[in-house]
Amino acid sequence: MARIRLDGVSKRFGTTPVVQEVDLDITDGEFLVLLGPSGCGKSTLLRMIAGLESLSAGRILLDDRDITATAPRQRDVAMVFQSYALYPHLTVAKNIGFPLRARGRSREQIREKVTDVASTLGLVEHLDRRPAALSGGQRQRVALARAMVREPGAFLMDEPLSNLDAALRSATRTELTGLHRRLGTTFLYVTHDQVEAMTMASRIALLNGGRVEQVGTPSQLYDTPWSTFVAAFLGSPPMNLFDAEIVDRAGELHVVADGVDTPLGLPAGAASGPRTVTVGIRPERLRLGTAEARLRGVVTAVENLGGEEILHISLGATSLAVRAPRPVPVQAGDSTGLDVDSRDIHLFDSGTGRRLLWRPPHEHVASAPDASSLSVA
Ligand SMILES: Nc1ncnc2c1ncn2[C@@H]1O[C@H](COP(=O)(O)OP(=O)(O)OP(=O)(O)O)[C@@H](O)[C@H]1O
Ligand SMILES: [Mg+2]
Structure with missing residues (x-):
């Protein structure tokens, strides 16, 4: 059992900051995913928690103990690496039992624990093999088993599935969430x-350039992104983002860009903030419309994903992706109507990319740190 708290954690390599002022409270038993693009500092942050990398500033607390300067072995955490890091000359049983041998446990204790963990992970029939005789998925489970025998307060996992093929990755995701439920231990992934991240996390911390951009449940990040970075990082295809003006049309506010003019559902008096904004609309929130649809565009491409299709539609200079169930009633070259509900329109500050609060916010949005409001003069 472990609660992990990061307090102003920073890391510089030379003069280059790679992790900056990260505050995170990972509650006991949580499955927290550190998500972000390549090079944003995820592995560095995880390695600092494991004790494999020193901090340039800040503190790490495990439960209420300051472990910032504690040796890796004395931290009650176990790391699982992408590369598995198995000993090639040792059998699966010896690989799994290694941490217990290093701690001087008896042969009997080791055999019992190894058998126990191996049966949890479906490895019993492979115990006498060497890693070279295992598939990637089986090796990954041996690496996980080796972490499990220590019964750590928290598991730290760095891209453990990235060497697996798509089908195995998907199956292993389900196994990992099941394992997390059974063990009830803190997972930091x-x-x-x-x-x-979306399928496994109880919460996601999305990193951008070494900073935490947003922390929340997968639904919170997807439904209420605090910035254009979050909006564009989650979703496939990502949220449509384009610059627009907020215009008063006969007493009602409209979002207006080249080829786009759609109401916000607000009276003109409601906004006195920035008039140029970045608009965000999820591809699945655009509906292929009727002849009376408010927006019209030309389909430039259709991608068949099997169950769904992605349409690329140009409306003047604005290009939008639309996700719709197959089959769609249009093809490339057709003109089509598009509708969007004003509740599905996200607005961001076009300078900072931060979310603008232009409607009564959902409860969880109320805590958006530096969100400015469209209606603030
Ligand atoms: N030992 C090191 N010395 C200098 N720079 C480093 C060192 N380790 C990492 N970096 C740099 O720090 C930044 C963050 O690296 P890190 O490995 O934490 O990123 P990451 O988010 O895990 O990326 P990826 O998704 O590619 O694994 C990168 O720019 C990387 O080049
Ligand atoms: Mg990494």
Whole structure:
């Protein structure tokens, strides 16, 4: 059992900051995913928690103990690496039992624990093999088993599935969430794969350039992104983002860009903030419309994903992706109507990319740190 708190954690390599002022409170038993693009500092942050990398500033607390300067072995955490890091000359049983041998446990204790963990992970029939005789997925489970025998307070995992093929990755995702439920232990999991994050996390911390951009449940990040960075990082295809003006049309506010003119559902008096904004609309929130649709565009391409299709539609200079169930009633070259509900329109500050609060916010949005409001003069 472990609660991990990061307090102003920073890391510089030379003069280059790679992790900057990260505050995070990972609650006991949580499955927290550190998500972000390549090079944003995920592995560095995880390695600092494991004790494999020193901090340039800040503190790390495990439960209420300051472990910032504690040796890796004395931290009650176990790390699982992408590369598995198995000993090639040792059998699976010896690989799994290694941490217990290093701690001087008896042969009997070791055999019992190894058998126990191996049966949890479906490895019993492979115990006498060497890693070279295992598939990638089996090796990954041995690496996980080796972490499990220590019964750590928290598991730290750095892209553990990235060497697996798509089908095995998907199956292993389900196994990992099941394992997390059974063990009830804190999982801290690094990935750059949004699908892994969305499907496994109880909460996601999205990193951007060494800083935490947003922390929340997968739904909070997807439904209420605090910035254009978050909006564009989650979702496939990502949220449509384009610059627009907020214009008063006969007493009602409209979002207006080249080829786009759609109401916000607000009276003109409601806004006195920035008039140029970045508009965000999720591809699945655009509906192929009727002849009376408010927006019209030309389909430039259709991508068949099997169950769904992605349409690329140009409306003047604005290009929008639309996700719709197959089959769609249009093809490339057709003109089509598009509708969007004003509740599905996200607005961001076009300078800073921060979310603008232009409607009564959902409860969880109320805590958006530096969100400015469209209606603030
Ligand atoms: N030992 C080091 N010395 C100098 N720079 C480093 C060192 N380790 C990492 N970096 C740099 O720090 C930044 C963050 O690296 P890190 O490995 O934490 O990124 P990441 O988010 O895990 O990326 P990826 O998704 O590619 O694994 C990168 O720019 C990397 O080049
Ligand atoms: Mg990494």
